[in-house]
Amino acid sequence: MKYMKKEFYFSKVIRTEILFTPLLIGLPLIVGFSFIFEWYNRGILEGSSAFNGELILGIIIIIGNIVFDIPLIKSLRVLSKKK
């Protein structure tokens, strides 16, 4: 699949993707752990199985994001070293 040309990415503009990356990686993990916290707090501590949905979704969100975040972080490379 072809993407837009890359030359622009080396311009002197602080690039949106770099600023956005901490949010891209961090927010889904925070949301996933919030779901698990809810399951623990209201499900485990109060002995209710009604909150198992939170656990399932929390795990899916965390694993699903880590699976794609690791290659993204690996793909981050300093071009000056490569050159």
Added chain:
Amino acid sequence: MVNVADRLKDAREKIYSLDFDAHWYRRAFHAFGASFLLYYILPDVDWINILKLWIPPLIVVFVIILEVFRLTGKISSNHFFGLRMYEKKRIGSYVFFAVAILILLRFFPQQIAIPCILCATLGDPIIGEIRRRFSQKYVYLLGFLVCMYFFIITWFKSDVLLIILVSIVGGFGAIIGETKKFWWLDDDFMIQMIPAILLLIIWISIPYLGLSYPGEIIYPSIMPW
């Protein structure tokens, strides 16, 4: 003494020299969409309900305005990292993605919306990776199984018959939405809306099938104060 201006210049050059693989950036962006499920866990109190009412449409309006600026040339397409070549003169897939999520959050019960959002946010990039590594026949088969899985695990509170029906219909709808390509309508929209509409038909038919509605998957959180 180290010159501060030189150090700042070095830091800036380092930032500029970082490079992302657009392919993985796009995949991670998709997976990031699962964060919108936060909507369902937010506490059910007045001021948060007002935020829940207004923030999602405002995000979509912002995205649409951004896209209008891009398509009219007021913002260069080069600012949009990971944009595909065919999206240069067409509405970007992220707009379709956002609009579909908004429709699901607003107009569909969470039992339908959650698996459909998972199909787009996690199923779509998984199918994309299957497509890159295997032949097309595996895309249909494995893609169907992946999407089916999302419906099974989110409908775990319902009757077995309903789980089977929903997972097959939902998985089928999602894979049709993903593989059927239109130039003017993105698969990020179709993968969410086709299974959602099919499941809505089942949802309406549930009482007529003699089955009971499944309980909610996620319950709103309780304010700690």
